[in-house]
Amino acid sequence: MANFVSLDNLINPTNADAMRAALKSSGCSSTSSCGSSAGAGDLPPEVWDRIKDHPCYSEEAHHYFARMHVAVAPACNIQCHYCNRKYDCANESRPGVVSEKLTPEQALRKVITVANKVPQLSVLGIAGPGDACYDWKKTEETFSLVSREIPDIKLCISTNGLALPEHVDELADMNVEHVTITINMVDPAIGARIYPWIFHEHKRFTGLEASQRLHERQMQGLEMLTAAGILTKINSVMIPGINDEHLKVVNAEVKKRGAFLHNIMPLISDPAHGTHFGLTGQRGPRHAELKALQDACAGGANLMRHCRQCRADAVGLLGEDRGQEFTLDQVAEKVAYDPSQRQAYRAVVARERADHGAAKQDARIVLGATDSDASILVAVATKGGGRINQHFGHAKEFQIYEASSRGIVFVGHRKVADAYCQGGFGEDASLDSVIVTLEGLDIVLCSKIGDCPKGQLENAGIRVSDEWAYEYIESAISAHYAREHGAVLQARSA
Ligand code: SF4
Ligand code: SF4
Numbered sequence: 001m002a003n004f005v006s007l008d009n010l011i012n013p014t015n016a017d018a019m020r021a022a023l024k025s026s027g028c029s030s031t032s033s034c035g036s037s038a039g040a041g042d043l044p045p046e047v048w049d050r051i052k053d054h055p056c057y058s059e060e061a062h063h064y065f066a067r068m069h070v071a072v073a074p075a076c077n078i079q080c081h082y083c084n085r086k087y088d089c090a091n092e093s094r095p096g097v098v099s100e101k102l103t104p105e106q107a108l109r110k111v112i113t114v115a116n117k118v119p120q121l122s123v124l125g126i127a128g129p130g131d132a133c134y135d136w137k138k139t140e141e142t143f144s145l146v147s148r149e150i151p152d153i154k155l156c157i158s159t160n161g162l163a164l165p166e167h168v169d170e171l172a173d174m175n176v177e178h179v180t181i182t183i184n185m186v187d188p189a190i191g192a193r194i195y196p197w198i199f200h201e202h203k204r205f206t207g208l209e210a211s212q213r214l215h216e217r218q219m220q221g222l223e224m225l226t227a228a229g230i231l232t233k234i235n236s237v238m239i240p241g242i243n244d245e246h247l248k249v250v251n252a253e254v255k256k257r258g259a260f261l262h263n264i265m266p267l268i269s270d271p272a273h274g275t276h277f278g279l280t281g282q283r284g285p286r287h288a289e290l291k292a293l294q295d296a297c298a299g300g301a302n303l304m305r306h307c308r309q310c311r312a313d314a315v316g317l318l319g320e321d322r323g324q325e326f327t328l329d330q331v332a333e334k335v336a337y338d339p340s341q342r343q344a345y346r347a348v349v350a351r352e353r354a355d356h357g358a359a360k361q362d363a364r365i366v367l368g369a370t371d372s373d374a375s376i377l378v379a380v381a382t383k384g385g386g387r388i389n390q391h392f393g394h395a396k397e398f399q400i401y402e403a404s405s406r407g408i409v410f411v412g413h414r415k416v417a418d419a420y421c422q423g424g425f426g427e428d429a430s431l432d433s434v435i436v437t438l439e440g441l442d443i444v445l446c447s448k449i450g451d452c453p454k455g456q457l458e459n460a461g462i463r464v465s466d467e468w469a470y471e472y473i474e475s476a477i478s479a480h481y482a483r484e485h486g487a488v489l490q491a492r493s494a
Contacts, residue, residue, distance in 0.1 A: 050177055050231060053122040053346075054154055055318050057178060057231060057261060059306045059410050063356075063386040064349045066120035067156075068315040068326075069127045070107040071100070072142045073135030076128075077162050078198040078214065080184075081276040082237055082267055085129040100313070100328055104141040111146050112335040114315055114326055115153070119345035120384075125156040127180070128312040132157040133164050143174050149337050154178060158235070162198060162214055164221030172228045179225055180233040180263075181218055184243055186253045188212040193242050196276070219257060226258030233261040233304065238285050238293060239277070240267070248296055255301035262297065263304035266290050288440070291411060305412045306399075317384050319397050319413065356386045356472055360408075363478035367405050372485035375404040378477050379414070379438055381446035388468055388476050392449035394419050398438065401473065403481045408474050414438070435460045445476050 043051075055062035076085065102110065115121050124146055126132040132139040143155050157171070158180040171179060185191040191211025198210040205213060225232045234254045236247050243250075251262050267284040269277045276282075285293075294303050308318045316322040379398035381390035397415045401408050416437045418430040431453055438444060444462060447469040457464050468476030 047231075054156075054178060055123065056156075056263075056304065056307065057233065059304075060353075060386075061122075062306050062318045063382075063384050064120065064352070065122040066118055066315070066317045067123040067125055067310075068111065068114050068118075068121060069125045069310065069312050070102055070110060070142060071126075071129060071312045072102050072104055072107050072138045073126055073128075073132045074101050074130040075135040076130045076160070077134040077200065078131075078160050078210075079196050080160075080182075080237075081194055081196065081282075082239070082269065082278075083129075084274040084278075102328070104138055104145055106328060106331075107142045108145040108149065109331050109333075109335050110326055110328065111153070112149060112337045113331045115150055115342060116335070116338050117326075117341075118316060118322065119341040120317060121153070121342065123154045123156050123178075125158065127156075127158040127310075131160050131163065133159040133167050134162065136163070136167055140170065140174070143176070147175070150339075152342075156180070158182065159221075160214070161218035161221045162200060163217075165217060165224055168221065168224040168228055168230070171225075172230060176230065178231050178233070180235055181222060181225075182235045182237070183218050183222075183250060183254060184236050184239070185211070185246060186215060186219075186250050187246060188215055190243050190246050191215060194237075194239065219253075222254060222257045222259060231260040232258070233263055234259045234301070235263045235265060235307075237267050238264050238290060240283055240285050240289065242282075244285065244289070244293060247293060248300075251297040251300040259301050261304045262301040263307045264290065264294055264297070265307055265309055268309065287412070287414065294411075305410060308397075308413070319399075320383075352385065359472040360474045363472075363474035364407055366478040366482050367403065367407060370405045370482055370485045372405050372481075374481075374485050375402060376442040376481065376484075377402055377411070377440065378480070379441045379444040380473050380477075381444070382473065386472055386474075387470055388445050388473060389447050389470055392444070392446040392453065392464060392466075395446065398444065399473075400441065401477055403477050405485075408477050431456060435462065438462050443480060445473075445480070 051057040052061055053065050055065045055067055074085070111124055126139050126142065139157060146153060147155060155174065155176045156178040157176060159182070161181040161183065164181065184194050188208050188211035191214060192208050195211055195214060197204055197206045198214050200213055222232055222234075234250070236243070236250055238244050238247060247264055254262060267277065267282065269275065269282050269284050271278045294305060297303060306318065310318070311321060311323060313323050314321050315326050378401045380388055380401060381392055381395040382388060382399055383390045395416065396419050397413050399410065400412045400414060402411045414437050416430070416434045418433065435457060438457075441462065444457070444464040445468055446464065446466055448466050449464050454464050465480070468479065
């Protein structure tokens with residue numbers, strides 16, 4: 001089945017009933033054995049206008065828009081204990097990992113190729129391996145080449161902040177409106193446990209002195225970006241036992257300095273990655289620990305909860321990676337940008353968004369009427385467009401929402417190691433690992449599931465429903481919640 005948010009699907013007039021009918025005729029039978037949500041209303045219009053097409057800065061936008069990263073700036077001026085820039089594996093998905101490094105000219109050809117084939121593309125980012133500000137000439141040249149050809153693409157960088165202050169003016173001149181700084185501490189004693197060394201002003205520093213310098217430059221860079229009107233996202237890696245509790249202080253400090261978003265990400269640590277933390281057995285946080293920390297930061301800097309910790313050469317909607325379709329050997333020597341697909345896509349998304357907004361409003365009314373104290377966690381299988389439109393067996397991740405009578409909040413996602421359905425057949429081993437991934441959730445909503453996996457999930461205490469296939473996520477969750485908890489209201493008022 002075609003991707004729901006492809007241009008074709010969005011342009012063709014369609015509705016949930018039509019999509020369900022198409023599903024029935026597709027031959028995939030349910031008895032088969034195969035196996036901040038901030039939106040326009042919550043933000044000043046000028047801010048919404050700057051983030052509404054950015055899949056990382058707006059949770060709402062990530063249902064519709066895609067990003068791509070180009071690895072053009074490999075040099076780095078610090079060492080983080082969670083990074084090994086030598087590592088290269090196409091099957092890995094984590095920041096800093098990349099299959100090929102590009103020259104600015106190669107990056108331009110790749111961006112044009114992707115823009116012609118992925119109409120959802122709205123953002124070009126330079127996000128490692130390496131530091132976009134330290135390897136500045138390549139960053140600058142890439143952005144200048146791309147913005148000349150595709151003027152409406154949003155330019156975005158990630159940096160460790162050490163070389164940031166000297167480039168803030170140039171970033172503003174280049175119309176870079178989104179910058180991410182990775183800030184893991186505001187206390188150099190904690191920083192010394194994360195950064196073994198930095199290289200600054202032609203000298204190498206270690207220990208407390210290194211962390212102190214890094215901290216000062218990060219704070220200075222953030223204040224300068226805020227003063228320049230650039231929207232700054234802070235990434236923090238949560239490292240249990242080292243900076244987990246401290247990240248609440250980081251959240252407050254970056255809020256004070258004008259950060260737009262705070263993205264607390266779990267440490268990815270595995271001996272096979274060859275990182276210091278991986279080799280020394282430093283563990284990453286569990287789902288519940290990450291959520292507890294994020295919840296504890298509520299009321300501080302706005303939190304990003306939909307980060308997918310993408311590869312440094314990722315292409316596509318968050319949660320999908322089409323990078324392998326656009327490796328350099330598949331990019332033509334001569335390419336010309338055709339804006340028609342992206343323009344048509346945007347027109348259709350504008351209409352979809354209006355419908356989706358109305359559906360969210362209806363969902364709020366339904367939930368508000370239940371008068372229940374219950375809070376439930378719902379996993380959703382989606383390919384984008386804000387709808388429940390993915391077969392259970394094809395899902396490589398589930399988006400997690402928390403629903404109560406107060407509303408529906410996106411709280412994160414859970415990746416599965418392998419989708420259950422492999423080439424038309426369900427894999428029991430994969431199902432076991434999906435069951436572990438879905439632990440603690442109240443219900444899973446998907447567009448289709450076979451009787452066999454559904455029964456196995458139910459035996460493991462996990463309910464799954466395909467009753468709301470192709471509905472908007474909020475419509476489905478509110479209908480489910482009202483069915484389960486609306487009765488409380490009726491019983492009370494009877
Ligand atoms: S700043 Fe980025 S590229 Fe440099 S060591 Fe840290 S994670 Fe790796
Ligand atoms: S790593 Fe997170 S912030 Fe960066 S592009 Fe992916 S989702 Fe966005």
